[in-house]
Each structure stands twice: as structure tokens, then as C-alpha cells.
Amino acid sequence: MKSLFSILIITIYSSVLYGQTSLVWEYKLSQGVYSSPVIDNNVLFIGSNDSSFYALDKSNGQLLWKYRTKGELKSQPLVYKESVIFNSTDGFIYSVNKKTGQLIWRFATEGEKRKDIWDYYLSSPTLSEDKLFIGSGDGHLYTLNPNNGELIWKHKTGGIIHANPLVYQHKVFIGSFDGFFYALNVENGELIWKFKTIGDEYFPNGEIQKGATIYKNSIIFGSRDYNIYSLNIETGRGMWNRKEKGSWVVAEPLIVDDIVYFGTSDSHRFCGLNASNGYDKYSLPLNMRVYGKAIFYDGDIYFGCFNGKLYKFNIGDEELSQVFQTHGSENNYFNVYNKKDEFVDGFNLYDDNYKEAEEKILSLGAILSTPIVDNQVIYFGDSNGYIYAYKLKELE
Template sequence: MRRLAFTALLGPAMSTAASHAADWPTFMGDAARSGANAGTGKAPGGFQLAWEYDLHAAVAASPVAAGGLLFVAAEDGNLHAIDIASRQLRWLFHADAGIASTPAVADGLIYFLSRDGQLHALDAASGAPRWSFRTGGEARFAAHGMFGLPRDGHKRADPWDFYLSSPLVADGKVVFGSSDEHVYALDAKTGAMVWSYKSGGMVHAAPARADSRVIVGAWDSALYALDLATGALAWRHQTGADHKDSIMLGIQAAASVDGDMVYAGSRDGFLYALDAATGQLRWRHDAKGSWVPGTAAINASQVFVPTSDAGLLTVLDKRSGRKLYDFPTQVWTFASPILVGDSLVVATMDGQVHQLDAASGKPLWRFMSPERLANARGILDAEGKFDNQRLYGTRPDEMVSALEHVKRLGAFIASPAWVQGHLITVDALGRVRAFRPMAKS
């Protein structure tokens, strides 16, 4: 495979031998996928744009950071390593296919999965390749008769299946899922396979760690708990699956783990709270027919749940599942929310970033992309909701082109990150933005 790593002589050499307090080295900040690495202390009084960096490429993967470098992967196959201090490109690695897997950084290496089925391990400081592992192939989820379209013998790919599995690095292993329906655990230093587990569907969710187990969902709508050391199945929990229209099925988001609880959203329209040890249902929240496509953030008492068609961020009591409040995003939210101090930050598909008081849901700050402000194609109505007539016209089956119009609003598919006291976002058009906190007035 062609590998290009360009190293610029910019700034001091990166050290990844030890973890850095300001790092955000993996999807949702930690192995539990809690989104809470920055969730202590008081919230900033909003944010101010500090700098921008344009990748000039589509982006679905979320940014990560370690040792002074910000890593952003794009669908043109480029992984960018940006020196945060100088805001300059340190190195660029080019894979032979798009990258929709959020990278993970650990012990001096960075790992990610590309759409040609390669799990790459690079030196995080220089971008030099260390090893690669080939899966059985990566693809979008597809089904017959999807979204009620004719069953004409052709499977149709799901345009909302944005992501590939993001690696989990734990106990010397790299664990990730594949479209070939397997979960793999590789030796983190050599890439040698330690174990694999055959699930019942494509695995595009990021694995989460729960003590000695890995929790991961699949497109068969099941959640699996696997032994981290051996890959043995500890338990399996089946969520709902609509096989008639292939709409309300599949788990595409990572589960989040909090002590003895696992929280997992499903496209069957529910968020599930399961016992981490047994997989038994503690409670579930009904999203009223809306997908739960993002990973829930968790603080000491609350679970923050993004939804799609409902146009809501729902906040629940994490022990009982009782609804505390809804925040109307008005549009689909696929990006996962994160906690910054005692506030929540959520980025949405209409090019907005919201900061809320986590306890009450009171809006604290908002960013709107220039394209969202302009709304040149008129696909947002006066209430800020998608105008389906303008979006789809007379062809409701034209979901791919409709989704491209949405992306041109500066939509957020990638989740935010908290790096060196800055909020980092990357929109679907490939624009990286760093926001510095403002003091409360």
C-alpha cells in the first residue's frame, strides 16, 4: 500500500511516552467513551474563535490529540497531524482510501481504520508507518428495501452510516470492529492478531472498555460484551430490529460505560441502560421513533442523549432513566456531546455548536457556521428545522443528494474534543476550529 508521511520541521519534537493532562487521545476522550474528560470545574462563559485550519476534504471522524499534536482524519485518505502551538502541519499520512475511523493514540503510536480495510499503526511523532492489518473489507451498511424503497434485488447503502469503528487501546491490545462482522484484538506493538470474534452484523461502533471486558454494538442491533483478554462472549443484549424497511435497526454509536452501568443508543429508537456485569436491562428510554445514533455523555448524575428525527438532546437521570429535560436542537444530531466543566457541548447537523448548563439545560453560548447563517438553499425553515419539501423535493428517495445539501451547511458529523483548554470542532467540510474559553461576565 502506498504510504506517504511528510514531516515538517515545526516546533519541538513530540513526546508520547507519558499521558498528558491536556490530551484527548481517543473517541470521547477516554476508554469508557464518557465524553467527560473535561467535565470537572465550572463552565466557561462561552467561547471565542481562536484559530481555524482548513483540510479541504470531507470529514466524519472526530479529532483527537496527544503530546501537542492534533490529529484529524479525512475522507480523502489523509491523516493530518497539526502542531497545536504553531498551528502548522507537522506531518501528513496518506492512506489509499478514506478515513472515517476516529484515531486512537497510545504509547507513541496512532491507530485508525481506513475504508480499504486497513488498520494502520503509525509513529505518532513522525507519521512513519509501523505496521498494518487487513480486515475482510469495509463498506457501508446496506439492505434490501431500505427506507421503504423497492425490493428490486439490489441492496442500498445507508447514507447515514457515516463511520467506521474507532480503535480502543487497552492492556497492550488494539480492539476494533469491521464491516466483515468481526471484532479484532491485535497486539498493539506488532499488529499480530490476538483474537477475533464473529458478531451477527457489521461492526462500525467504537468499542468501549468496562473493566476486563469490551462492549461493542453491531448492525444486527445487538450489544456484545467480550472478554478483553480472550474475546470470549460474556453476554449479548438484543435491541430492536425492523427488517421490513431496514430503518429502525442497528447500533452505530459507541456504548458509554459508567461504573456498573452501560448506556447504549440504538436506531430502534431507544437508549438502553444495562448492567455491565450481566447485560440485564436496568431501564430504557423511548426516543419516540427517533434514532439514537450518537454516544451518550455521562456526568455524576446525568446521561446526555443525542437523537435524530426528534430534533432533541434528551437528558436523563442516569440511575432511573427519568427524563430531566429536553434541549431542542431542531435537527439530527449524530455527533456525540461532551462535557466541559459543568456544561455540555453538542454539535449538530445544521452547522451549530451549543453550550448548555448541564444541570438545567439553559443555553450559555452558540456558534453558527457562515453557511448555516446564510441558509442559501433554504433547506431550514423559520423554526430552524429541515424543510423536507426543499430538501427532498418530489423524490423522497434522493437521500444521498439531500444529505450532501445538509453537509454544505457546515454540518457536524464529527464529535467535539477538549484539548489544552480549547474546544475543537471539525465540520463535514473539513474546517477545524479551535475556540478559547471566555470568562463569565
């Protein structure tokens, strides 16, 4: 387990080493970007809280086209054949031509909902077996024909679904804000099994906010009841659970070499657990929450943090370092933190002024977006509306 002091030294060294000199391009929007990018050939697709969906040239950030909806776009889009499909808080799921941005179809749900100010995402579309799966704030998991948007089936849960569906072995897996995790038949949406989270004194429903990950014969996900769970994929019975005291586990887990990696909410750390039994492998302290999924690239793990910093965890030497700092974090960091990387006096995340505190955190250019790497360049958005393309290594 690394000490906070050692990580701070590494962070300072890494910041000097990288600087901000490897920025390939940036693109500024009027509102935040919580959406995660996807790349198709030379085009980067990403949504924004400004209600528009963007297609950018991945090499220089030039706008190719944009499509405007009437709601925020806060999930990862899906490229399907000649289309790109995405979700909006206006209650519609859209398919547009990936080259022109012209509408192909749109599907009306029963309307979106938001649980609270920390419910930052929408469900991302998933494609499998020629079907499109996507959750909605109306509590349904929808299965659509990706060619025309026609409904194939839908399954109603008791809460908001903003988690990403996962399809494996002819089952679709999804968590809901009702505190249940569901396994459904891909063909007709019939329930195969469901699992109820434990709940907690303060969060008795045990809401499941984001997606899950497959590991061998198990499926792993986090909950607002402070637990991360591993279930038997065939039966839905618990295999293990690990309680993160005082902290939601929102981030979708990443598994590399039998270790499950995820960031936490209020305990402000990045964790590595043994995927077979949930035992601790790594516990790396941070000074703010992590909601986005970590990614694995070229032997390293990358993830963004609400403090506006992009981090790298080197698995080989077990070192955590800062790779990049957003403009908002550079400019506003000391409005929230002192020189010891601790909250300044008088700052409290969850007192009566919690909304104001959250705005200050978002002003740091918080990274809620899950990064994507293409040809040694990492792409992601921030809460101040920047989309960044940052070179990780010298391009060959």
C-alpha cells in the first residue's frame, strides 16, 4: 500500500516531467462534457451537456458536424454500420448518419429522470446479437432494432437505469437505482435472476449507478450502499462483496490480470482488489472522487478524477503519477485545496451548501469522462466543456 506522501512526490515529479507540452489539441464547448468519446477511423464522436452531439477530426479537433437535441448527452455513443447512436436527457434515443449527422431514426422513451446532483450519467447503448440495449431514467431496459429504432422488447425495473447494459452468453445484465441487479433473456427480456444489494443505513436502497464487468464465471459491480459485489453469472448468488466504508462505488470496474481496479467516491482512493475473492491488492489515496471507468493501455492504467487530474498507475512498478491537469484545475485548484492537497479551511462537500461546493469541484474541470486511447493519444472531456487530445508518448 502506497503512502500519501510517496504519491504526492511522484505526482509532483510527473507533473514536471510531462508538463502540458504534449497537448495535441483541445476543443472548447459552452457546457460540460461528461460523455465518453468513441473513435471511428479518423473521427471522434462525443456528446455534451450543451445538448449537441459532436463529430471532430481526431487529428486536429476540427468540427466536422454537430447534431442538436433538446437534452444533455451524458454517456458514450455507439458506432453501428453507417450510423452513430446516443442517448439524451430529452427522453429520446437517436441514430444519425456518422458522416453527415443527418437523423436516421429516434426512439421515444417514457422520459428521463435524475436521482440527485451526483447522478451524472445516462446509460450508454450496447450492441449484441443484432440488438441494441439501452437503459432509461423511466426504469426500463429497452431493446431496439439498431437499423430502424423499432422496439423489440422492454423490461421494467423499480428505479432509474443509468448503468450501461452488458451482454454475455445470451444474457443481458443491468443494475438499477431500485437496488437490484438483473439478468435477462436476450431474446425476450424475461427475468433469469435478480440480486438485491445489501443496502446501508444511509442508502438503504443500495442503488446501482453504473455498469458491471465480467470476470471468469462472475460479474462485478459497485453500489451506493458502499459495496462492490461479485455474483455468480449463472445463478446470481453472491460470491463476495467488499464494503468501502463511507463511500459509494460508482465507477465501472476494470479487470487486468485478475485484479479489479476502480475509483471510489468519498473515500477518495483508487483500489485494486483480487477479482477472485475481493482481498486488497492496492489502495492508492487521492483527494477527490473517481466516477469514470479506468482504462488499460500499454501496461498502464489511466483514469480521470474530479480534481481535474488525469492519473496513470504503472502496474509494473506500482507507482501512481499525474499525467495531465485540466485548465480549470490549474486555474482554480487553490480555491478548493491548499498546498498540502487538502481541502482549504471552511470547504465542506456535504454541508448545507453542498450545491455550491459541487459547483466549485466542477469548476476544476472535473474528469467524469472515461478516456479512450488511439495511436498513443488519449482523448477525454471535462466538466468545463473542454475536449482534450493529449499525446502519451512520442508518436512513431
